[in-house]
Ligand SMILES: Nc1ncnc2c1ncn2[C@@H]1O[C@H](COP(=O)(O)OP(=O)(O)OP(=O)(O)O)[C@@H](O)[C@H]1O
C-alpha cells in the first residue's frame with residue numbers, strides 16, 4: 001500500500017517536473033520561435049506582447065465598473081490561477097464587451113492585456129479566412145495551438161458579430177469558420193482557460209445567436225458616458241495637454257457634451273487643439289511669413305475652442321442605442337432577466353409561464 005502510494009507520488013512529481021521544464025523552455029523562446037508551420041506564423045504578425053501594447057487602465061477614462069469586472073474575471077485568474085483551480089471559482093472562457101461605437105471597447109481590451117500581463121492576438125475576419133479551399137480550418141487550428149504556446153493570452157475578436165455572427169449569415173465559409181471556432185473553443189480545458197481568454201467586442205450584440213452567447217457567459221455593457229464620466233474621460237484625454245487656460249472648467253465642458261462618446265470627445269479635443277494653430281498661421285501670414293529661426297508659441301486652449309469645435313464634431317448617430325439598452329437588460333451582466341429568474345415574484349413567474357404556454361400553442 002505504502003509502496004503504491006510512493007510510486008504514485010513519484011509519478012506525479014515527475015510529470016510536474018516535466019511540465020515545468022516544458023514551461024521554462026517556452027518561456028525562454030520568443031513567439032517567433034514558438035510558431036510552427038506557415039499557419040501559426042500568420043498569427044505572429046497579429047500578436048502584441050503586454051509590454052508593447054502601450055495602454056493601461058489609467059489611459060481609459062471612466063468605465064470603472066467595467067474595469068472592476070475585468071479585474072475579477074480576467075486579471076485575477078490569469079495572475080493567481082491557484083485561487084481559481086478548484087471549487088466553484090473557475091475562470092470564464094469567454095467574455096463579451098458590447099455597447100455603442102466609440103465607447104472604448106477596443107481600448108479596454110488592449111489595456112486589459114497590459115494589466116493582465118498577457119499576450120494579445122487581434123483576430124479579424126481577414127486573418128481567419130483564406131481564399132484557398134480548406135485553409136480556414138487550418139488557420140483556426142493554428143490559432144488555438146499557437147495560443148496555447150504563448151499563453152497567457154487574450155484572443156481578441158473585435159467586431160465579433162462580423163466574424164461569428166449567426167443571424168443572416170448563410171455562406172458556407174462563414175458557417176465553417178463558426179463551427180470550427182466553436183469546436184476549438186469548447187476544447188479549451190479548464191487548465192487552458194486560466195491562461196487563454198476569448199474576448200469579443202461588438203456594437204451589434206443582437207446579431208449574435210445563442211450558441212455564441214452561451215460561450216460568452218459574461219457580457220459587459222460599455223455604455224455612453226454621462227456627464228460625470230465625460231469629465232473623467234476629458235481629464236484623461238487632456239492630461240498631457242498642459243497648455244490649457246488657467247481655471248479651465250472641465251465640468252462645463254463635460255456638461256456641454258451630452259451624447260458624446262469617448263471617441264467623439266477625443267475628436268472634439270483634436271479639433272479644438274487646431275484652433276490656436278490656425279490662428280498662429282493666420283497671424284504669421286499677415287506679418288509676411290514666419291521669421292527664420294523664430295520660436296512660435298501657441299496660446300493656451302480655452303473652453304471657447306471646444307464649444308466652437310462642437311459645430312465640426314458632434315455626437316455620433318446613435319440609432320441602436322435603445323436596442324442596445326434593451327439587449328443589455330435581457331442578456332447583459334446584471335440585466336433584469338437574470339434578476340427575474342431567481343426572484344420570488346410569483347405573479348411575474350406565472351405570467352412568464354403563461355406567456356411560454358401561449359407561445360407553444
Ligand atoms: N473611456 C475612454 N477613455 C479614453 N479614451 C477613450 C475612451 N473611449 C474612447 N476613447 C477614445 O476613442 C478612441 C476609439 O475608441 P475604441 O476604438 O476603443 O471604441 P470602440 O468602443 O471599440 O468603438 P467601435 O464599437 O466602433 O469599435 C480610442 O482610441 C480613444 O482615443
Ligand SMILES: [Mg+2]
Nearest residue numbers: 105106158201
Ligand atoms: Mg472597437
